[in-house]
Amino acid sequence: MKGKKTLVVGASLNPNRYSNIAIKRLTDKGVETAAIGLREGKVFNVVIDTERKDFEDINTVTLYLNPKRQEEYYNYIIGLKPERVIFNPGTENMEFVKLLKDNNIDSEIACTLVMLSTNQY
Numbered sequence: 001m002k003g004k005k006t007l008v009v010g011a012s013l014n015p016n017r018y019s020n021i022a023i024k025r026l027t028d029k030g031v032e033t034a035a036i037g038l039r040e041g042k043v044f045n046v047v048i049d050t051e052r053k054d055f056e057d058i059n060t061v062t063l064y065l066n067p068k069r070q071e072e073y074y075n076y077i078i079g080l081k082p083e084r085v086i087f088n089p090g091t092e093n094m095e096f097v098k099l100l101k102d103n104n105i106d107s108e109i110a111c112t113l114v115m116l117s118t119n120q121y
Contacts (some may be wrong), residue, residue, distance in 0.1 A: 010064030011035035
């Protein structure tokens with residue numbers, strides 16, 4: 001998994017939020033992780049940015065935003081040219097799935113935490 005950089009979109013500083021737990025599990029597995037959220041801060045040495053930075057070499061984007069909130073991120077995420085986007089439970093968005101497909105980006109409707117715990121990440 002080294003070299004497979006993941007961007008968590010919808011990252012939270014709240015340790016009870018799934019995005020926060022995902023950041024911890026990703027870093028525990030040695031996955032280089034970046035994060036974007038509403039509030040700046042750090043989660044397990046991962047800086048949560050509030051701005052949409054032009055991250056390099058993003059392999060996977062894992063979403064923790066509801067479909068309505070995702071709309072403002074469509075062009076940004078497509079522009080990062082990830083290999084795949086993971087729609088975690090509650091983030092399923094068929095409009096965005098189609099846009100990703102049109103741009104040759106794979107999408108999965110899955111749970112990042114389950115994928116990590118079953119070594120399917």
